[in-house]
Amino acid sequence: MMGQATPLAAYLLVAALLFSIGLAGALTRRNAILVLIGIELMLNAANLNLIAFWRYGPHPELLTGMMFAIFSIAVAAAEAAVGLGLVISIHRHAHTTDLDAMNRMRG
Template identity: 85%
Template structure:
């Protein structure tokens, strides 16, 4: 197995686990965790392609990953803020019971 393929398969596995967490867990915070994992897997792909690509000196993949990390941090902050706000309102973070649209 080439190193690039190995990194890509690790990234695919992390992505799949993240997807599984996001789709199967009931807690809203864990769903956010799953989304973070998927973003991280994408970052690993970007950096692996940067390292094994033809033009690593252009830094494209690494820059993409660094920006993606900062965007993911913002996403986590807003997402968790929303979960906390919803919890204050409805006293639950269970996604299966988040069915009301009325405040």
């Protein structure tokens, strides 16, 4: 498939595949936690893109892509903590984490 492709293209394809898998997971699963898992996969795919561009980009010594990835890891940790906290809170309230069942605006 990629006889003459650069390594960068291969990494980008893997990242695109992971992103789509994460997106599919986030859109098709019913469980709120699994939707979060899909979102985490998407964030990770973005990180892979950043690191790959840093490695093969014109100025790796400036560390721009790497810094983006490191900050994104830190932000993703915060996102996971708050997101899962919300899921637990919703579970306490509605006794379910099924997103299809959560279709009311009133509690």
